[in-house]
Amino acid sequence: MAKQKPRTLSGFMELLPEKQVQFDRMVELLRRSYSLYGFTPLDTPIIEASEVLLAKGGGETEKQMYRFTKGDTDLSLRFDLTVPLAKYVALHYADLSFPFRRFQIGKVYRGERAQRGRFREFYQADIDVIGDGKLDIVNEAEIPAIIYNTFTALGLRRFQIRVNNRKILNGFYAMLGLTDKAGDIMRTVDKLDKIGPDKVKALLTGEDIGLSDGPADEILKFIAIQGGNQEVLAALEGYRGRNEGFDQGLDELATVVKYLSAFGVPEDHFAVDLTIARGLDYYTGTVYETTMLDHPEIGSICSGGRYDNLSEYYTEKQLPGVGISIGLTRLFFVLEDQGYLNGEMNTAPADTLILPMTGDLAPAIAFASQLRQAGVRTQLYTEQKKFKQKMSYADKIGVPYVVFLGEDEIKGGVVSIKDMATGQQQTLPLDQAANLIRKKIDAQASQTPIIDP
């Protein structure tokens, strides 16, 4: 028979088992972390009616969409989890309680040009808090704590959460009479890290934006405000009283900073950064970025912010919110690429492999059942192979313990158990063997998928 060559599409991540276990462990820890903050899990369809997903209108997104018809229906695959959330909240508004806190971890689709580290199918891991009419600023102050504790739970250490407030930016540009040009300016200022202040000034005073030297210098002075959080806040106080929005944004930023230590975020994992703007037409208050200190070139690994109107394309209700998103597939790719994945983590499909050495398998099966009842992931190996091949299989799947059950063991009510890491083999009563394995499992429970030395 002619064979079809098996292949996986480019831009689609498909992991080998060991890596999949590490990825799944990350997902599990994200779920746990989000749950601890009172977010409820949500799952929405991957396919939606195109006109629902495109309610906001097209742009770059529309070109990247996977869109097709089935029967008479114009369908699209979701390209993020925010638009489906906006639809969900508008559709189920009457059945929800606000503030509505949900997390969603799921696949989204963008037909981007394929390149290394870019994916067309990728997981996003989002949380959002949605208010009905209003939403208290404390929700914005809690987000850095969630980011901090989530990445710490994954094992990451050297990262920094950068925060700004769009009201401060908008207010500042209003002071300069540059509200109309604020978008262009912010896009330029965003390049500061990459191109430096001189080139930023050249762009600001260049043909496209056309500022004169005075305002350009004011802007460069503003975005040069740096230092500890209190220093930055103090410097910003110097601008107070000239624009209402600015003052409000400064109050919000001060509140976010004020509760940091109560929320347990160490000072060195947090910075006010006036160059951050993010999603210019969407965010309206606090904005967040998260960068790996040793890999700034990767860009933000967790971003988001405050918005005033989640579902404006679907409902008259005013639904302000704050949310963040982790691009999990890309993050995983980068972590693997940069050697951050924990090679010591137990990624075996089982904690124990039982090798029965007798024709009657009943005693081996009974011990396997006993182990499983004790929460030990157990594989019974019954293939007709040579002993050496069986041990080689145990080695290859990386199982921590191999248990041998022969006539002598069965008669004596014991098992021979081999620790595959040390090579040590001992004969133990069933209960003690089960305890030995459980102890190892409990010790491994704190293993993180990331090692950041």
Added chain:
Amino acid sequence: MAKQKPRTLSGFMELLPEKQVQFDRMVELLRRSYSLYGFTPLDTPIIEASEVLLAKGGGETEKQMYRFTKGDTDLSLRFDLTVPLAKYVALHYADLSFPFRRFQIGKVYRGERAQRGRFREFYQADIDVIGDGKLDIVNEAEIPAIIYNTFTALGLRRFQIRVNNRKILNGFYAMLGLTDKAGDIMRTVDKLDKIGPDKVKALLTGEDIGLSDGPADEILKFIAIQGGNQEVLAALEGYRGRNEGFDQGLDELATVVKYLSAFGVPEDHFAVDLTIARGLDYYTGTVYETTMLDHPEIGSICSGGRYDNLSEYYTEKQLPGVGISIGLTRLFFVLEDQGYLNGEMNTAPADTLILPMTGDLAPAIAFASQLRQAGVRTQLYTEQKKFKQKMSYADKIGVPYVVFLGEDEIKGGVVSIKDMATGQQQTLPLDQAANLIRKKIDAQASQTPIIDP
């Protein structure tokens, strides 16, 4: 602004938060159960190249596929998890260890005619054991144990796993010289439960199949074999020696039955059922169905079997396997529809809602952090609302405990904590309050998503 009506496509399940928690709990318990048997998690793309998914050729499946082009590429959404597994194993053969045991829980797509309880996007929860060249019969014997323990973990009680062996069926029809007609006969026999033996005989002797009375009576006699597992096996022994395949199938069935009690499957949850055939062109040995005793009309909630060649369309390698699949979305729908979901389960987004009663939130935030460190899912409620509205929110989200932190509590190092189920309120030191909540969480850990009284 004109609004886009928010809607979710028909045939696509989208759950409200409480139901989503129950669904997710089922997924979590499936993952745990499958893991205990040494299956490793896998995740493959939802989109595959059409020619890869269609390697086997079309038929009914092809018509139902979500198929489209993006750029020049002919793409399709997977319609099951078996074909992607076949591709995966062929593609990554060199990196896998056999027997390869994997589970996968993911969405699949079939553009079926929309009707109540049928879904176009639905979760399948599959396990498969794949051998390289050979696969021992004990793997087939273990499957009923996995089915039994998995559904029991979900809380289901009144179900039965029905087992047959295709070699027995094929052998039996070969004895009668009816191999050519075996497919048609099995499809007819499969209707026995619905239409009864007389109508089955009428169909067998009718124009389409055209058996004479003798063979038809033989068949009816054969499929009428019933009783305890040992009785059925004894009756089948009467046919031994007339067909090699039959004898082999009988040996296999006897082995599966033999190890049942060692694997901990109670006799009353298992039956040999000679009318079961399943996927005629695919399964080659043991086949499984699982039915809810009180709802046979639902059909099988977990099915599968042994097959000889998983990846024959992709590789020359002989890869026999055995697997089962649960149609999770439909199962969940049926369970909800029939009142099987556990209404007592804690589906709140948090275990505790903290209501700060002071301007400075630092003490409330610190207590929230303490609870989260103790694994208590905690929501801090800081919206500016009246007390009554806050309590009504707590009621609506179903949170088990509300904690009040006012000046007096903060001074005294205590909290007021209200048990929302009993209405009882008490003042406790922080640690004791945390312990009280933890105790409730631990008590709830054994709650099953299904209640089958």
